[in-house]
Each structure stands twice: as C-alpha cells, then as structure tokens.
Amino acid sequence: MSKIISNSDPVLPIKQPPKKNRMQIHVSLAPAKTTEVFDTYWKFAVLRQEAFFKRFQQLAGPWSEDEIINKFKFTNAYRAADRTSQYLIKEVIYKEGYSNAPNEILFRILLFKLFNKIETWELLMSEFGLLTYKDYDFRKYDKILSEAMSIGERIYSAAYIMPSGGAFFGLKSKHSNHLKLIEHILENKTADKLIEAKSMQQAFEIIKTFHGLGDFLAYQFTVDINYSTLTNFSESSFVVPGPGAKGGISKCFTNTGGLNNVEIIKLMTDRQEKEFERLGLTFNDLWGRKLQLIDCQNLFCEVDKYSRVRHPDIKGSSDRVKIKQIFKSNHSPIEYWFPPKWDINKNIPKNNKTDQ
Template identity: 30%
Template sequence: MLTPDEIRSEFNTEPLDLFWKFIHKRQNVWHRRVIENKSPPWTDDQILQNNRFTNIYRQLDPGTQYAIQNILERDASREDKIFNIMMYRLIGRLETHEDIGFQPIADFDKEEFEDSLKHRRDVENETVFTGAYMVAGYNQMGSSDKVENIAVLFNQIASNQSFFSELLSTESAEQAYKKIRSQQGFGNFLSYQVLVDLLYPVDCYNGQSVLPFSPDDWSSPGPGAQKGIKRLIKESTQVDDLRIMNWLRENQQAEFDRLGLEFPYLSDESGSQIELSLADIQNCLCEFYKYDKILNSEGRARRRFRNSEGRSTEELRSIYEAAPRISLDVE
C-alpha cells in the first residue's frame, strides 16, 4: 500500500499546480457572480471568460438543484425517486422533465409518456434531450425514433420491480453503480451521474440520502476525468485512477495552502465548510482537461460562454436560496 507521500510523488508538479489554480479561479467566478453580485467579467482568465465550464461543486449546477429540490425532496417513495432521477438524467433537460412532470412508477403510462415527449418535440418545437453528452444503448429497441425507444426503455424499467429492490439492497456505492449500469441505456458516465444524485443528503430523510452511501465512498472516472488524470501524473505511474482521485480529495486543503490560495468553500446551514467531494473531484478533472487542452492550443470547448444566454444572477440566487443544506451567508 502506497503512502500519501508516495502517491504525491506520482504527480507532475506543474500540471498539479495548474489543476488547483483552475479550480480556485473557477470557484471564484461563481463566488464573485453570486455571492458578491459583481458585474462581469468575474475573472481576468481569458479561457474562463470565453468558454463554458461546469461549476466546481456539482450541486451548484442548476440542473442538479432541480433534481434535488423537485425529485429527491419530493414526498414520494425511494423507488419513484430512483425512477425519476434515471429518467431525468437520461433525458438531460430539466425543462423536459418539468414539462412531463414527476412520474410515479405505478402510474407510468408508456403511450402517454411518449405522446408528451412527441408533443414537446413536434408541436411545441422544443428540444427534448440534452446535447451535452452522448447517450446510447437504446437504439435497438424496435424504432428509429429516439422518443419511442426511450418510452420502451422506461416502460421496461418501470415493470422491473426487482431492479429497485435489488438497488436499494446493495451494500456499497460501487455495487449500486453496477446495478444501475445493468439497465439498458445506462452507460458508465450516465450510471455514475444517477448514482451521485442518489447520494445527496436531503431534508426529507433528515440528512440521509436515497441510497445509504456517500459521494466520497467510491467514484467511476468518466472519459474526461481519465484524460485529466493523465495530464497530472507521470506516464510510468502504476497508481490507479481511484487512488489518484482520493488523494486529490483528501489533500485539497493542504494543496490550496501550499499554493497560497484561499479557496471560497461553500458552507452548510451551520456555517461549516463543505469540502469538494470525491464526485466533485471527478467532475473537476474532466473540466480541467478541457481547460488545459485550450491552454495548450490542442482544441476548443464545445460550448462558448455567453452571459446573455444563461440565467441571470438573480435567477441563480433564487435557486441556491431554495437549496437545502447550502448557505449563501458569508461572514
């Protein structure tokens, strides 16, 4: 078993420093925008000014807050919450889930679900699915129409009661991930996103989560995170990705201190500091890869940042003010 110092020696110093500096700058953008209510630009970093990067804390993503506030905090069974989180994450657009409404398993109607999605797409001319990531595994379900295949997929999931009981009986986060992954249409990336949602503490369970695990228990690095890790470590390393991510999770404060960076951590309702979770670190590695790729002229981001197209600061504050277990008060 390698010691923390031995794992530390597997990192390349300059990329590691850049990783923490990127995280620090990106969180400061959020802090200056939302907490300090400053006008743009919120950073002098041209890459951050011109390209869109997700929040350092996954729970600050408005889409994640939608999942927490409108699905996980809902007065419904754990099975119904799992079903809706899976549906919401596969569809990928909160506006679509908001439009079709929360779907209790017992009342799920395949034809009604399909008609609702087609009406949104064909009559309202609204985008139904996300374009942020690729979703596959349902394209052999009998139709060339994505909406029809998705309806078949969720009808199968709703009819598989053993899936929900087995998922709720899993004994580890990794085991739960594999159970979600066993469902058609849910690949590595999507299954992990569903898992992390189900691990958020919620008020309706007195601070417990739908599944009895923590976002710090285990992680499955997606393709972007794996590429981010490769930029941080030596080519000769034999340390696996999960141990690298755990080291970053456990040493974040020491690393910020080493670099003289005052990181604007979130606080909970009691004023206690909320450190970046293992799930947050996984996400940061993916975003760091995008940042470093642009910095080294190896490519560009898929999405440019345009403040006029996003939510206003007032909208963001209203989302966060309603967020359970996050405080916007800064002493």
C-alpha cells in the first residue's frame, strides 16, 4: 500500500496522557505517495554501510545479515568510498610527485576516468612512469593500449558505457578517439574555465559541451573533478539523475507529487535523518559526512537493482528482473583517504586498511 510522506518537520504530537503506541500527526506532502521500496531505500543504505564498516574493521565475512547484499555486487553508500574512486583520489589526483598545475590535474583525471579502470592506468604507468600531460605522446599511448586490446585485455570498466567518439574524431579504435578527446578538452583551456566556474552546474555545463559526454557522463566527470583542487563545490549543490537512479525513483514512488527527479533526490538528501529516525534505524555516516546528492542518486540506482530480488513485484520503469553482477571480494587492501577539503581524514582510525 502507498503511503503519503511529508516534506516538512513533523508537528508536535497532540498532548494526551501517556499511552503505548500513541499516534503522532505528520504534515502531509500529498499527493506524493511511496511504495514499500521507499522504506527499503533507507534500510539498504544502513545495511550497505554496516557491511562497509564491518569490512573496515577487518571482521570475517559474511558482512551482512542480508543475503542479497552478501550475494550480489553493490556500490558503497558513499560514492567516494568505492575502490575506483579511492584510487582516483589517492593515486591519480593527490599522489605525491605529480604536478598540481591545472592542466596536469585535469589530464590525469580525464585519462583515468575515460577508461575508469585501475589496471589500465597501471598499465600506462608501467610503460611511462608518472603520467603527465607535459610528456604525453598520442602515438605511444595509443600503441600500448592497442597492444593490450590485441591480446584480449579489457581496458575499459563495465561500470558505464563510454560512447566511441568515432563520429567526431574519425579514428578506428575507441581508445584512440578518447585520447584525442583528452587533447581536445585540454586544448580548449578547460582547466582554466573550470577554475573560473561559479557553481557545480556551470562546471557541468563546461564538461557537457564536449563530444560524447552527455548529461550522465558529464555529471560523473564533474563530481570526479570536484574531488581535486580545480573546483570546490558542495556535493549537495547540484545533481543529475542517471538512468539507474530514475529506475529506483520509479520503484520508490507511485506519485512524486509534482516533484521532478532532481527534486526527489534533493528531498531524500534533506530528509535522511528524519527517515532513519522514523524507521528506528541507525546510520553510520562517513566519519562525520552526511549523504550528499551524488550518494542519494547512487543509492537510488543500487536500490533499483536490490529491489529486483527483494521486491520483484514492483517493476517501476525498468524492464530488468535480475542482478547481473555477483559479489567477489577483492583482497587488495584500501587505506581510506578523502579530499582534504572535506576535513574528515582526521576522523578515520589509523591502520585502517581493508579489502573493500
């Protein structure tokens, strides 16, 4: 059954003699209505974060009482805590020895994110050492990647689909076009434009102008760039819902009460403490950092997948009925570290290596 949710603080309960299970009156957000997946969204966030911290504490698995979370692969509740994001932050953006020149920072982020695969970055590093724009050579990079492809190595992550860019740059290989895309972006003084951007949305619009980077990819790249010193915007200042998030929203709500997808994600971000409290849940945040818009957007995507098994009768706008990726533990340890401007690294216990 659908239930009506509130977009404002609950009013104080009517004063009555103490009784068990006394009802509280809430201000209605009618006609917005939710399904049972709406509550599952918050429960999933808690369960996934609990699993994160159990692994962080190096406890033996399984790390969840929820068999769906134990069996299938889901991203962390916080995007920046995922293995690939951690590698980007520590080994690509802030690694000691790399230049902090704007063009160099942007070059590294784009080179990593267009492939979004740690092994591809490390392949290039094994050939060229520190990867710099100053020493970049298209022919050399293209040769190494072409050789890797020729022996059957995957150089792209399966996290999301990258358009080939062939229509714009005219090269045969997808990776060749993407190397040219990096050149094109840097030659257009994009790093300087990003530094001058007044908002995250403006930075997004700058990235979106380049061929092959539609709304979803441009937003993901904007979030990645915002980990660096090039920009410094709140992660709760702007969001672009991806296809998976839209599917999750359609499963959580039967009627959004006139709110669009962006407003729904903002609503979830604003209401997080209230919803955890309403459900009697304890959510362990990221060492003092609340869920941001990007995290709530991602949680919708993960709940879209999770509910295929937990709530198979609720279809939403998605045609998918199975979760494709089975969880496989990666035993390479992670030592968690986040952009210094977040001011949370001091809260992370030392010797925190874990195998997320």
